Amino acid sequence: MLRPLSRRVLLAAGLAAPALITSRNARASTEVDVELVLAVDVSRSVDAEEMEMQMRGYAEAFRDPRLAEGIAGGPLGAIAVTLFVWSDWNIQHTLVPWMQLDGAASCARFAAALDGASRETYLYTSISGAIDFAATQFGQRFEGLRRVVDISGDGVNNSGRQLAAARAEALDRGIVLNGLAVLDRTPQPSALLAGLPPVDEYYRDEVIGGPGAFLMVAEGYESFSGAVRRKIIREIAALPAQGPLVERAYG
Template sequence: MQRRQLMRLAGAGVLCAPTIIRGARASTPDPVDVELILAVDVSRSIDAEEHETQMRGYANAFRDPDVVRSIMGGEIGAIGCTLFTWSDADSQENLVPWMKIDGDASAGRFAAAIDAAPRRTWSYTSISGAMEHALTLYGQNRFEPTRRVLDISGDGMNNSGRRLDGVRQTMLDEGIVMNGLAVLDRAPGAGGGASALEEYYREEVIGGPGAFLVVAEGFEAFDRAVRRKIAREIAGMDGGTRFAALPRVERVAAA
């Protein structure tokens, strides 16, 4: 439902206004259904081809008609979105600035910005550093969201920076929902393996009301997995009949 329609219905008493999360915003706030941060792993376990697969997957997701329909189908009909890459505790790079996405044209601009972003990989894997960086980004836009969501994708466990549990708890205390996309491409460490990575993301990374994990069975499945994930998280924890019965963990295989 578009915002103009929503405001008419609300004024007539047909709808209740969505709960808006207020923070340090610009002088003219812009309501959105969700503030969505896309955090993409570029640690040394990600080679150049896999990095390109990830970036292409995120760009393609915002060209997907189903994703755009999910965005436009929210109570407000718009989201605020940004994308950064992460590796070491002090290695995060903001690649796509905050943008409002409310239809095909704006979604296409966001996809084009991902296409144009540089491809660089770094060293260690600091999920805690990525979460800390995300916390700094939520106040750096003009949006007033009903939800804040961190979409964090990766193929390994936290091995750099602060302990993950403390940073994760801070995110939860701030009311931020953390969803995961775990890529089961190679063993994350000695004695680890794909099943260990899935369990790690499920038990120690994701969190918050309605949080879920999408598991991509290899980078070949990443494109399909990220489209599924973004459409679902935009719909949110009360996304209605389409997503209400979905499991906490979804697996996506290569086509």
């Protein structure tokens, strides 16, 4: 009785093999130098004008020829990028899904997608929620030599779970957390009354982490465009050990 049973098992395995191969091929990922997740703060401290400055700043960064040159200089000559906006612990909206960038033309397409993306703002500031959401975005279509989350914002975590826990879990998964802190020239009165730390110090001490992690500080939203351009160029082109921990951009 064992011999016929063995034949049936082998036959079943043989019939299943093509399905397994097809499934693996469907999940095959394209290798890139960096998987870069751009996480953009749209909490209530970001007004309509500042939101437009952020989106325009990202679009201008991807139109900068130095960015395409930086991509070309990588080992594989390609990166993958996606962008989502975040606010409350349960609000994260992907505006531009994953795209492979391997030259000026694809960078221009990403910039055009940003031009056409919705502009939206919400209420609270959940950096922990943004990190948790960003961590789930990796490995969907691409496999990067590095996985980087670029978190931009102008406030501290005030929604969702503890930031330290979200940060630790992301770092344990090998994700690098970089920050782009915007120093708002007109901070919310509630922040002043609560005695909260300066946003740049908060991002430096509580948000960024991982090999080569760094913080870019925009001195006001009018400095955002230059800050994001310098930041992304550094993220895609530099070795993890290069560059200062904190850089500043002035309008």
